[in-house]
Amino acid sequence: MLKLNSDHYDDVSKGRQLSRPVLVVGAGPVGLTAALMLARHGTPVRIIDSNASKTELSKALIVWKRTLQVLDPIIPWEQFLNGHILAKRAIFLHDGKKIATLAFDSANQCIPQGVFIPQSATEELLISSLQSYGVQVERETKLIDFKCDESGVMCSLSTGDSFETSWLIGCDGAHSTVRHKLKIEFPGSTINRRWILADVELDGDTPEESLIMEQGSGGTLGFFPISTNRWRLIADDGPYEDGVTYEEPTFKDIKNIIEAKSSMRCSLRCTHWISQFSVNERQVENYVHGRVLLAGDAAHVHSPAGGQGMNTGIQDAVNLAWKVSLVEMGVASPDFLNTYQEERHPIGSMVVKNSGRMLKAAMIDNPVLSAIQRIGMHFALQIPFVHDQISSFLSEDSVNYRGCSLAATAKGKYRPGDIFPDFKWGECSATNLLRANEASHICAKEENSLRLGFGGFEVTNIVSPELIEIFGGDVLIRPDGVIAAIGESNINCWIDKISNSY
Numbered sequence: 451m452l453k454l455n456s457d458h459y460d461d462v463s464k465g466r467q468l469s470r471p472v473l474v475v476g477a478g479p480v481g482l483t484a485a486l487m488l489a490r491h492g493t494p495v496r497i498i499d500s501n502a503s504k505t506e507l508s509k510a511l512i513v514w515k516r517t518l519q520v521l522d523p524i525i526p527w528e529q530f531l532n533g534h535i536l537a538k539r540a541i542f543l544h545d546g547k548k549i550a551t552l553a554f555d556s557a558n559q560c561i562p563q564g565v566f567i568p569q570s571a572t573e574e575l576l577i578s579s580l581q582s583y584g585v586q587v588e589r590e591t592k593l594i595d596f597k598c599d600e601s602g603v604m605c606s607l608s609t610g611d612s613f614e615t616s617w618l619i620g621c622d623g624a625h626s627t628v629r630h631k632l633k634i635e636f637p638g639s640t641i642n643r644r645w646i647l648a649d650v651e652l653d654g655d656t657p658e659e660s661l662i663m664e665q666g667s668g669g670t671l672g673f674f675p676i677s678t679n680r681w682r683l684i685a686d687d688g689p690y691e692d693g694v695t696y697e698e699p700t701f702k703d704i705k706n707i708i709e710a711k712s713s714m715r716c717s718l719r720c721t722h723w724i725s726q727f728s729v730n731e732r733q734v735e736n737y738v739h740g741r742v743l744l745a746g747d748a749a750h751v752h753s754p755a756g757g758q759g760m761n762t763g764i765q766d767a768v769n770l771a772w773k774v775s776l777v778e779m780g781v782a783s784p785d786f787l788n789t790y791q792e793e794r795h796p797i798g799s800m801v802v803k804n805s806g807r808m809l810k811a812a813m814i815d816n817p818v819l820s821a822i823q824r825i826g827m828h829f830a831l832q833i834p835f836v837h838d839q840i841s842s843f844l845s846e847d848s849v850n851y852r853g854c855s856l857a858a859t860a861k862g863k864y865r866p867g868d869i870f871p872d873f874k875w876g877e878c879s880a881t882n883l884l885r886a887n888e889a890s891h892i893c894a895k896e897e898n899s900l901r902l903g904f905g906g907f908e909v910t911n912i913v914s915p916e917l918i919e920i921f922g923g924d925v926l927i928r929p930d931g932v933i934a935a936i937g938e939s940n941i942n943c944w945i946d947k948i949s950n951s952y
């Protein structure tokens with residue numbers, strides 16, 4: 451039998467009404483996700499942003515599979531695809547010749563590897579979901595300063611308010627006020643290279659559902675689809691030179707870049723957004739500072755190669771929110787939040803490292819090295835294992851928390867610390883079973899002692915002997931879609947561990 455201490459449950463469920471609102475600073479994609487996930491667990495939350503409105507810019511253009519998966523219980527992945535573009539493949543060209551294709555296949559899986567959707571549209575989905583929980587973003591409200599002690603964080607806002615919160619979650623982007631006020635380092639480097647970015651409309655012959663990376667004597671150029679005939683262009687403009695003043699690029703500059711560097715048979719119709727940027731590769735050493743927590747760009751920034759920035763940040767927020775809720779309910783002690791650092795910091799480090807490698811590959815100027823790289827890529831991407839490794843790195847499908855303290859060691863295809871898998875189950879994905887659930891429990895019969903929830907979370911029973919056979923036992927699935935434990939006794943141990951060890 452699975453254990454349940456109902457007195458404890460009564461205490462913690464009361465805690466849902468008692469706690470002070472958590473303050474989320476920043477209503478970019480990461481802050482919106484953090485607030486949404488807290489609201490979903492009934493944890494009172496305020497979310498503020500210094501801007502008057504959400505971004506209208508396309509910024510992060512691709513939502514990868516793992517992000518679709520972790521948001522799916524609240525925002526079904528089909529909503530991201532609705533009106534947007536399925537990411538089917540990346541095509542690599544050199545001087546107009548195709549070197550390799552990376553197909554984003556999902557054999558026997560339902561959730562796409564990626565969807566091209568502008569960040570503005572992603573934020574819209576998050577905002578509308580957040581509003582359905584009765585939470586509004588407080589705009590034109592800037593965090594000015596805060597003081598933190600063991601019992602709470604006193605925050606000063608630009609509105610003149612002082613506000614005491616139990617937890618301050620800094621999702622305030624690369625120039626984070628929260629990080630600055632913590633006076634912590636943001637170690638890493640800035641790459642001395644100018645990149646040009648433009649959202650453009652093109653006339654002519656352009657491939658569908660594909661991102662195009664072109665390399666050649668003119669340098670590197672990438673095209674990412676936004677909508678029919680509308681593309682994001684990113685071009686490497688080479689190292690910054692001393693004494694040169696770099697103006698904002700113009701329509702004419704973009705036209706020249708396409709004519710000089712692209713082999714696509716297309717011409718520039720108009721531009722919607724033009725910008726220039728340098729790449730920073732940085733990560734804070736610790737995401738947890740007492741009652742102040744960092745997530746997203748506030749904690750890590752890196753090259754846009756691979757489109758991982760927003761995705762990694764959203765996944766940080768999903769990992770963090772249920773843990774904060776559990777601590778707020780009084781089920782786990784604040785030490786439990788160290789598992790956020792333990793699980794997410796290594797993922798951030800890996801993303802900084804791997805996206806940096808991709809950027810370096812795109813910046814190779816030496817013709818010999820470039821030729822070696824082309825040949826290597828041509829052959830490597832034909833090896834199914836290498837192809838799948840790269841594809842699953844990009845879609846973050848390979849991310850797991852095996853070996854972390856919340857995931858007991860186990861054998862088998864599916865293990866604690868893995869995301870609940872996306873295999874076909876009837877007409878749809880097995881992940882559909884988790885939709886709208888706070889946490890889930892695959893079990894043999896409806897009547898079992900977990901029905902009232904672990905901690906204060908409501909656990910939905912999924913009664914399925916077939917799934918038990920696939921996983922090798924009952925399965926408890928965390929609110930972030932990660933397998934907590936497999937087998938009745940392991941599930942009991944996991945629940946005990948959360949309430950007794952932290």
Ligand SMILES: Cc1cc2nc3c(=O)[nH]c(=O)nc-3n(C[C@H](O)[C@H](O)[C@H](O)COP(=O)(O)OP(=O)(O)OC[C@H]3O[C@@H](n4cnc5c(N)ncnc54)[C@H](O)[C@@H]3O)c2cc1C
Pocket residue numbers: 475476477478479480481498499500501509510511512569591592593594621622623624625626627628647725727745746747748754756757758759760761763
């Ligand atoms: C020009 C550009 C192009 C990009 N292209 C890509 C791409 O192609 N692929 C990709 O993956 N990523 C891209 N990114 C990065 C991606 O946009 C970020 O990784 C993502 O937005 C991070 O989300 P976030 O919520 O952590 O931070 P942000 O989106 O930066 O949001 C932070 C929010 O905090 C608010 N804020 C800041 N300080 C305060 C304060 N003191 N008080 C209250 N509010 C505050 C800001 O107003 C902002 O709304 C791009 C970014 C830029 C700027």
